[in-house]
Amino acid sequence: MPEKIHLSVVTPERKVLDMEVDRVEIPGLDGELGILPGHTELISQLKPAGLLTYHTGEDKGEISISDGFVEVSRDRVEVLADRAERPEDIDLARVLEIKEQAERQIQKAMTDPDIDIARATADLERAVIDLQLAEKARRG
Amino acid sequence: MPSLQDLRRRVRTVRNMQKITRSYKMVSAAKLRRAQERVVAARPYANTMMRVLGRLSARAGDYRHPLLERRGDEHYVLALVTADRGLCGAFNTNLIKAAQQFLRENSDKKTEMVTIGRKGRDFFRRRKVDIVQEYINVTAQGVDHQEAARIARELMEMFTSEGSTVDRVFVIYNEFKSVLSQRVVVKQLLPIGAEAFGEAEEAGMDYLYEQPPAELFARLLPRYVETQVFYSLLESVASEHGARMTAMDAASKNAGELIDSLTLTMNRARQASITREIIEVVSGAQSG
Numbered sequence: 001m002p003e004k005i006h007l008s009v010v011t012p013e014r015k016v017l018d019m020e021v022d023r024v025e026i027p028g029l030d031g032e033l034g035i036l037p038g039h040t041e042l043i044s045q046l047k048p049a050g051l052l053t054y055h056t057g058e059d060k061g062e063i064s065i066s067d068g069f070v071e072v073s074r075d076r077v078e079v080l081a082d083r084a085e086r087p088e089d090i091d092l093a094r095v096l097e098i099k100e101q102a103e104r105q106i107q108k109a110m111t112d113p114d115i116d117i118a119r120a121t122a123d124l125e126r127a128v129i130d131l132q133l134a135e136k137a138r139r140g
Numbered sequence: 141m142p143s144l145q146d147l148r149r150r151v152r153t154v155r156n157m158q159k160i161t162r163s164y165k166m167v168s169a170a171k172l173r174r175a176q177e178r179v180v181a182a183r184p185y186a187n188t189m190m191r192v193l194g195r196l197s198a199r200a201g202d203y204r205h206p207l208l209e210r211r212g213d214e215h216y217v218l219a220l221v222t223a224d225r226g227l228c229g230a231f232n233t234n235l236i237k238a239a240q241q242f243l244r245e246n247s248d249k250k251t252e253m254v255t256i257g258r259k260g261r262d263f264f265r266r267r268k269v270d271i272v273q274e275y276i277n278v279t280a281q282g283v284d285h286q287e288a289a290r291i292a293r294e295l296m297e298m299f300t301s302e303g304s305t306v307d308r309v310f311v312i313y314n315e316f317k318s319v320l321s322q323r324v325v326v327k328q329l330l331p332i333g334a335e336a337f338g339e340a341e342e343a344g345m346d347y348l349y350e351q352p353p354a355e356l357f358a359r360l361l362p363r364y365v366e367t368q369v370f371y372s373l374l375e376s377v378a379s380e381h382g383a384r385m386t387a388m389d390a391a392s393k394n395a396g397e398l399i400d401s402l403t404l405t406m407n408r409a410r411q412a413s414i415t416r417e418i419i420e421v422v423s424g425a426q427s428g
Binding site for chain 1: 178185189190191192196213285346347348349350356359366367370396
């Protein structure tokens with residue numbers, strides 16, 4: 001059985017992560033997926049907003065990912081996300097702006113049925129996760 | 141014979157022009173590098189997606205999806221990806237020629253056009269072609285994935301919407317071969333053909349599906365089309381900068397040759413006038 005798994009996180013625009021890890025937790029659409037080396041082959045959709053956590057030895061890293069798929073084969077985990085951001089990539093000002101806008105949208109959705117509330121909720125959730133992640137990174 | 145003054149002026153003009161073409165070439169080179177990096181960066185996503193799709197399609201069996209639906213062969217939509225700007229050699233001309241050829245070959249069918257880029261639109265607007273949708277300035281500032289996805293969604297919409305008679309959707313764009321060469325590609329975008337699923341995977345271990353395969357499949361197919369469009373745009377942008385760089389390089393060289401030949405003529409004219417003056421002086425002294 002392999003000792004490590006190869007984790008790669010890609011978006012349509014770029015490769016975000018490509019490294020060997022011991023263990024990874026992925027926000028699947030129907031629940032958190034904990035992947036260890038030798039995991040059964042698996043395929044799943046990702047949550048509209050979630051946090052991917054990977055562990056190597058004592059170290060641990062987190063990436064905010066949203067929408068997409070994950071494919072697990074024997075010793076490889078390939079995450080195809082619409083968006084994936086490492087803590088250091090997060091643009092705080094932009095995230096705050098999105099958060100505010102999403103909150104306004106949700107407020108408006110109470111009265112206006114035309115607004116896509118699912119999307120606004122996902123935006124808000126994503127913004128909150130990004131903020132937490134950025135906050136954690138800053139505290140180091 | 142143009143006067144010395146005229147020649148001097150012309151040399152100066154050509155020299156200024158050469159300065160412009162040279163710097164345009166430099167700018168294109170920098171943009172080309174960035175565009176190439178983006179093509180390379182987009183590759184892993186496209187490859188992984190194709191692999192997953194291939195394995196899924198083997199599992200999903202005779203699964204039906206609107207994007208896979210094969211219909212008649214009467215009504216086409218042709219999406220033409222050109223540049224927004226010129227001064228890039230035969231880049232746009234080759235694309236337009238290919239599109240015209242396509243229209244000729246399929247003149248018995250109803251073909252509507254979607255133009256991405258100003259040059260294609262400007263050309264076909266003046267002709268008897270139905271342009272159903274146009275996009276401008278999509279590729280000018282580098283390609284945004286969101287933007288490409290939006291175009292892809294609108295193309296899919298044309299194909300799948302209720303009562304649509306569109307049988308096939310094609311895309312024409314320039315594929316980036318190298319800095320010096322681009323290749324015009326005509327590709328069928330919809331319905332999605334078997335080539336999307338790559339080599340049929342051997343029936344080995346099956347996946348564990350967190351969601352039903354059909355549902356995953358249905359979510360992946362539109363994304364596949366989005367990726368295809370995105371990739372075509374990236375290739376097109378890289379080709380455009382490559383073509384412009386080559387064109388500007390040639391223009392700078394030609395300007396250099398022109399400067400050389402003009403300078404030669406100028407020197408000859410100057411020499412001739414000096415000689416004439418000396419003769420005048422000498423003959424004046426002799427007669428005196």
